[in-house]
Amino acid sequence: QVQLVESGGGSVQAGGSLRLSCAASGYVFSSLCMGWFRQVPGKEREGVSLISRGGRTAYADSVKGRFTISKDNAKNTLYLQMNEMNPEDTAMYYCAATACGPWYLPRLAVGAFNSWGQGTQVTVSS
Numbered sequence: 001q002v003q004l005v006e007s008g009g010g011s012v013q014a015g016g017s018l019r020l021s022c023a024a025s026g027y028v029f030s031s032l033c034m035g036w037f038r039q040v041p042g043k044e045r046e047g048v049s050l051i052s053r054g055g056r057t058a059y060a061d062s063v064k065g066r067f068t069i070s071k072d073n074a075k076n077t078l079y080l081q082m083n084e085m086n087p088e089d090t091a092m093y094y095c096a097a098t099a100c101g102p103w104y105l106p107r108l109a110v111g112a113f114n115s116w117g118q119g120t121q122v123t124v125s126s
Contacts, residue, residue, distance in 0.1 A: 002027040002115035004095045009120030014086050016124070022078040022095030022117060029076040033100035035113055036069060036080045038091035038122075045094065047108035049080065056105050062088070085124045092119040 008020040024032065035050035049059045049069040057069050068081040078095060096113035098106060106112040 002032065002097045004097060004115060004117035006093065006095045006117045006120040009093060009122045011123045011125065012085055014124055014126050016085055017081070017083045018085065018122060019082070020080040020093055020095075020120060020122075022080075024076045024078065024095075024097060027097070027099070029071075030073045031099055032097045033104065033106050033113075034069075034071060034078045035096045035106070035108065036078075037094045037096055037110065037113075038089075039094065039119075040091045045110050047110070048093070050106060050108050051078070052105045053100060053102050058105065058108050060108065082122070085122075087124045087126050089122060090124050091122060093122050094119045 003026045005023045012018055033052050036048040037045050038048050039045040051057050051069045066084045071078045095117040097115040098113045
């Protein structure tokens with residue numbers, strides 16, 4: 001089972017930036033497809049971005065051009081750089097992981113991942 005711990009959340013004004021990190025343990029990090037999801041109270045958890053073992057990426061339309069996902073296999077860490085943030089980005093952000101084949105790119109969907117972190121809160125004020 002993969003253990004995931006998010007960090008880097010906080011409060012920022014509209015137009016600002018934050019970088020989230022997710023430290024993974026308990027599995028060979030380079031064998032994982034990783035993703036970021038977010039959720040606000042009363043709404044379903046939604047996909048933000050994901051990255052395959054080989055570095056292929058996918059983004060939700062709402063964050064394309066503003067957010068960048070990356071990973072460091074040597075540090076077993078996933079990142080999400082968030083720029084030009086707006087109040088609609090306010091949510092609890094979750095890191096997710098699933099074992100996958102070397103050429104596989106999962107769907108950006110909750111059901112495609114089976115390991116989850118506890119989340120880190122991001123608040124964007126106008």
